[in-house]
Amino acid sequence: MKIVLGSGAQHLKDEVIKKAINYGKEVLETEIKKFPDGEKYIRILGEGKEALVIQSTYNPQDENLIELLLIGDSLRERGFERLLAVVPYLAYSRQDRVTKEGEPISVRAIMRMLSLYYDELYVFDLHNAKTLEFFPKKATNLSPARAIAEYFNEKLGDGIILAPDKGALERAKAVAEILNLEFSHFEKKRISPTEVQMQPVNIDVKGKNVLIVDDIISTGGTMVKAANILRKMGAKNIFVSATHGVFAKGAIERVENAVDELAVTNTIPTPVSKISIVEDILRLV
């Protein structure tokens, strides 16, 4: 199995190169540049029959997506017969339904596009797992739970894992089960006619370390609110994690000021992408 790294995976390159050999894989050299007019030029050096193409599609999303398409064309042209796309962060995954008439289901269009060249698609912690059905071939949603659990194992001790809402409960559960810890989620409770407050459900956080996990952090507003409430309730150390750090401007600082530690995975490169999903990728096939 050959490995190809696109522009959206360059932050994983050193670790992939270092560890690929342990998994019987070889990283192919690539030449990727832009022409003066803005068009992308790509060239893959080396041959093979099967390739794992790693390309995360964070900003600039559209460039990374078109590049993934072009890499697929190049490998097919070269005679590769089986192509697997590993897209740690899949752009447009939150545009997964029509909320106002006239909107596209953008993630569907992207998945169809990728299916032109790729036989299998692997993504991490898709915003809505049902979206996988839009990929007309084999699509797999990978969990970062192992990586997150390992990173926070010692820091948490006998702590608690919380999801910021019920929808994210499965994520908290996955991490909690690996560490054999208690888990729960926040829910919104009306505490006066004009005020709604988040509260953890059926769990006592007093004196406990707490890790809140979600799929995406963008403004960080929910995480800050949740942390402040835990602080008032007497929680010990408060940790925040997520799979994808799609941080809006200032979000990292806002969250870091409210918690003891913020750490996300490296599906997107950020200053707090301290948790690596590289081994989860290398283990795949």
Added chain:
Amino acid sequence: MKIVLGSGAQHLKDEVIKKAINYGKEVLETEIKKFPDGEKYIRILGEGKEALVIQSTYNPQDENLIELLLIGDSLRERGFERLLAVVPYLAYSRQDRVTKEGEPISVRAIMRMLSLYYDELYVFDLHNAKTLEFFPKKATNLSPARAIAEYFNEKLGDGIILAPDKGALERAKAVAEILNLEFSHFEKKRISPTEVQMQPVNIDVKGKNVLIVDDIISTGGTMVKAANILRKMGAKNIFVSATHGVFAKGAIERVENAVDELAVTNTIPTPVSKISIVEDILRLV
């Protein structure tokens, strides 16, 4: 027939809106914006069964391409049954063959992508007309000859049309036949062991107005050379035109300094896109 204009066709919007009614067509309103994380949001207002989607794919090429894909998804979702893509300038059209092993045929990948949602593809003056075959459905290469001929008709008088090389001869011929003028092309001639010079073939330019036409001007180097030679040979007014103004930095000034007038079509918006192909689009279906 409904018309939808993407971000890469906003420079044509006023003229399209003004003239669409003469061709029995209606322009649909669109909402196109970027989310703070860089993802494109699009929404098309209005219904119908058939749509002509106009989207030129100049820089930022990849954004314009993905947007065209998303517009296709949105219109299918809304129940449109026949979608025509008009892409005045098709990005990646010069990446039409493998010149070094490991390269993609990028224009093929792009055409396949567009075929996911569009039944027909219309482009202007494709760099290599054979490329049309990569679109697996109906694809048409439109000529800007009528628009260029009309624009230069009076200025040229009984002038001459020249192609900068033999490969572009058909373009010169198409304009010349509309205006009933003579045409020819430049060829490279070795004038000493170390020197090669461009010369117009079998035609006397002395005292004549001359129009040089090509498909793309990028650095403008060839056009400047050709103009300087015509000047030495005693040509009267020298005009330069092309379908696509993919101008590199400084190219417009370089060409304008060497010729009497530079005018390209508006497949790409530039300060010298004085020739409109809008009526050619509206006439289509």
